[in-house]
Amino acid sequence: MGLKEQIGMDLLFKDMRHAEVARRHKVSREYVRQVANNLGIERWVPPPKALKPRKIRLRLTIEERFLKYVHKTWNCWFWIGNQFRPSPRGSTYGYFNPRRGYSIGAHRAAYELWRGPIPRGVLVRHTCDIGTCVNPDHLILGTDMDNYKDAISKGVLVFGNGRKIFSLDERTK
Numbered sequence: 001m002g003l004k005e006q007i008g009m010d011l012l013f014k015d016m017r018h019a020e021v022a023r024r025h026k027v028s029r030e031y032v033r034q035v036a037n038n039l040g041i042e043r044w045v046p047p048p049k050a051l052k053p054r055k056i057r058l059r060l061t062i063e064e065r066f067l068k069y070v071h072k073t074w075n076c077w078f079w080i081g082n083q084f085r086p087s088p089r090g091s092t093y094g095y096f097n098p099r100r101g102y103s104i105g106a107h108r109a110a111y112e113l114w115r116g117p118i119p120r121g122v123l124v125r126h127t128c129d130i131g132t133c134v135n136p137d138h139l140i141l142g143t144d145m146d147n148y149k150d151a152i153s154k155g156v157l158v159f160g161n162g163r164k165i166f167s168l169d170e171r172t173k
């Protein structure tokens with residue numbers, strides 16, 4: 001995973017501020033801002049004033065807005081909004097903009113909406129292994145180390161060049 005993808009991961013999945021990410025990777029805040037823009041993580045274009053309705057304003061709650069991008073099945077809830085893939089062989093994740101100029105992993109947003117606050121620096125993991133799933137019942141809190149162990153046990157841990165180093169389960173080949 002390249003530096004840009006790592007920066008993207010930190011912004012979306014660890015909910016880190018630009019300044020924190022800049023310090024962590026020893027780059028400038030401007031660089032972090034550019035990477036975020038390039039990845040489309042923070043994109044908000046102000047609507048033309050003429051199009052703004054004067055009196056009637058339909059304001060959805062964050063929950064309602066979130067659910068507009070969700071396709072629910074009996075099992076997983078699939079995120080059909082913006083998506084982000086940190087590495088070529090890795091999973092795809094959704095992301096959501098709860099407010100202007102701010103993006104967060106869609107599964108993190110789902111956790112916060114229906115389960116509760118996520119402590120700083122803690123990851124939200126999927127029990128169903130589907131990165132774009134936002135069903136709160138499929139989400140648990142975890143650490144980098146949990147993810148790492150999980151990847152090993154499922155035989156899906158890959159090096160940066162895409163080569164699998166563990167392949168314990170034939171189905172993951």
Ligand SMILES: [Zn+2]
Nearest residue numbers: 076128133138
């Ligand atoms: Zn799921």
